[in-house]
Amino acid sequence: MRRHISAAILVLSMAGGCGFAPYSRCENVAAGDSLSCPTPGVSDRAFDLVVPTSWDGQTPLPLIYAFHGGGGRRSAAESLTCPDGDTSDPACLAAKAIDRGYVLVRPDGTGSRPFRNLRTWNAGGGRGEWSCVSAGACRAHVDDMAYLDIVHEELNRLLPIDPDRVFATGISNGGAISHRLACERSERMAAIAPVAGENQFAAAGGACPGGVALLQLHGTEDPIWEYETSTAGGVIPDDKLKVGAEESTAAWAQRNGCDATFTESALPDPIDDGTSAFRIRYENCSSPVELIRIEGGGHTWPQGDPYLSTSKVGRVSQDFDGDDLILDFFDAQSR
Amino acid sequence: MRSLASFIAGAALLGACPSTSVYRSATPVSEGHWRASAASSLGAMNDREQGSAFPTADLELAVRRGMSANSDLGAKLHSSGVELNGTWRLRDAGGEEGGWSFALAPALGGVRVQESALSPDAIDLFAQLHGVASKELSKRWTLSMGPSTGLGVYWPVTGGSERGLWLGAFINGEFRLSSRWHMIPEFGFYRVVAGQVPVRGGAMRMGLAFSREL
Numbered sequence: 001m002r003r004h005i006s007a008a009i010l011v012l013s014m015a016g017g018c019g020f021a022p023y024s025r026c027e028n029v030a031a032g033d034s035l036s037c038p039t040p041g042v043s044d045r046a047f048d049l050v051v052p053t054s055w056d057g058q059t060p061l062p063l064i065y066a067f068h069g070g071g072g073r074r075s076a077a078e079s080l081t082c083p084d085g086d087t088s089d090p091a092c093l094a095a096k097a098i099d100r101g102y103v104l105v106r107p108d109g110t111g112s113r114p115f116r117n118l119r120t121w122n123a124g125g126g127r128g129e130w131s132c133v134s135a136g137a138c139r140a141h142v143d144d145m146a147y148l149d150i151v152h153e154e155l156n157r158l159l160p161i162d163p164d165r166v167f168a169t170g171i172s173n174g175g176a177i178s179h180r181l182a183c184e185r186s187e188r189m190a191a192i193a194p195v196a197g198e199n200q201f202a203a204a205g206g207a208c209p210g211g212v213a214l215l216q217l218h219g220t221e222d223p224i225w226e227y228e229t230s231t232a233g234g235v236i237p238d239d240k241l242k243v244g245a246e247e248s249t250a251a252w253a254q255r256n257g258c259d260a261t262f263t264e265s266a267l268p269d270p271i272d273d274g275t276s277a278f279r280i281r282y283e284n285c286s287s288p289v290e291l292i293r294i295e296g297g298g299h300t301w302p303q304g305d306p307y308l309s310t311s312k313v314g315r316v317s318q319d320f321d322g323d324d325l326i327l328d329f330f331d332a333q334s335r
Numbered sequence: 336m337r338s339l340a341s342f343i344a345g346a347a348l349l350g351a352c353p354s355t356s357v358y359r360s361a362t363p364v365s366e367g368h369w370r371a372s373a374a375s376s377l378g379a380m381n382d383r384e385q386g387s388a389f390p391t392a393d394l395e396l397a398v399r400r401g402m403s404a405n406s407d408l409g410a411k412l413h414s415s416g417v418e419l420n421g422t423w424r425l426r427d428a429g430g431e432e433g434g435w436s437f438a439l440a441p442a443l444g445g446v447r448v449q450e451s452a453l454s455p456d457a458i459d460l461f462a463q464l465h466g467v468a469s470k471e472l473s474k475r476w477t478l479s480m481g482p483s484t485g486l487g488v489y490w491p492v493t494g495g496s497e498r499g500l501w502l503g504a505f506i507n508g509e510f511r512l513s514s515r516w517h518m519i520p521e522f523g524f525y526r527v528v529a530g531q532v533p534v535r536g537g538a539m540r541m542g543l544a545f546s547r548e549l
Binding site for chain 1: 352380382384385386387447450451452453454455456457458489490491492493494495496497531533534535
């Protein structure tokens, strides 16, 4: 009896006395809301939902999925886009997106065990010579498309979403899951803008019909996901291939019926930071395909957070605002 | 090396794994008496489904009080949480040569993990039961071993909950350094046979405890 009471006191003190408050299912979403919502029927995978303050409460909203990188969590999908990681900075992706009238959603990947906030996405690979991207979610064959379907359904319950203007972006594993989403849910997606993550899903043989606009960003000195197809790089090297930026982009160009040739132009290079960017644009595509090659850039978000040292992840390009470039691209796309 | 040590320490603190240590024999603390102990262990854990393996570490402080001739109650503070436990001796070999004593050692524990890069805000709860069989090998050495089972629940703020059931075993040797001091090296392991708490796999550990009768 004494043990029962002691256990009850233990649980109550931990739950009630320490402010433990499991997320309630989101309801009655309004303009300006910034919420953390559980995903119905899914354990330990929530999503953040940020609603434009300018929303009139009725007009269908364009939607951006922002995916965190491998080992991150949904809050990192925001902090990485902010200078110095300061999420209160108006230069962050979320602030800029809602200023332009987008709903921004940041889902959680699958937690590793027992370190549940080291989260990854099953972005494909793991077959033959192709690296499994990434880590636990890929090795465990997590059905992230099913999870994202549930999230999308929940979003449509909460808000009127413009079905012709659904977009995705993310870095690394988050970029790669954007590619997989565009392949496996091409009828839903208008455009994707992955950063430092390529279409590993299609490279490893996944079906990818095309018809989704692509703006790919990738640094040529990325030590984690190399610019060229190679077995090098990776947080934990596995001697398997990760598809390179030009190969992945060229494959999208083919799917989108682009001409085989492309034009290349230099972006302004106002800052002497060891990087310079070039836009590779394929022509006559059914849906646009562009690659921003960041010479000297690392596994980083342009003008985003230098989350690790340069020796570990490479340089952050300061020459252009990655958030603005991506949002400008999304502004021009619609299904 | 320093960063590895920091990682292990951080992992132990934030991984919210159960403490499966026993560090005692089937003989409870004498009625009305107290015993305090400190222990540390190193080990490894693997998740088969996610294909991951990593080192673990644990530090613990514990006190026990004899409640009756055949029982004691204890409380443990360890780097992954807190635990309340007991020893209930079922058979006392007494002075019987080559005899075995048997006890059950139930435990209830948990931890509140704050949001961090390693874990969401969550509560982990564990219930365990060890069977302890002990035999005095000499005046100084007592050998103890037995099966262990446990149930864990992981309850995050991010929605839902997960559970796990594990089976394992332990073996330890209690060495009487003096009339009051004991040293107990121990080896233990378990495998999660259902669910995924703390992992879909198993763990093993080797530890050393020092206890003193107060």
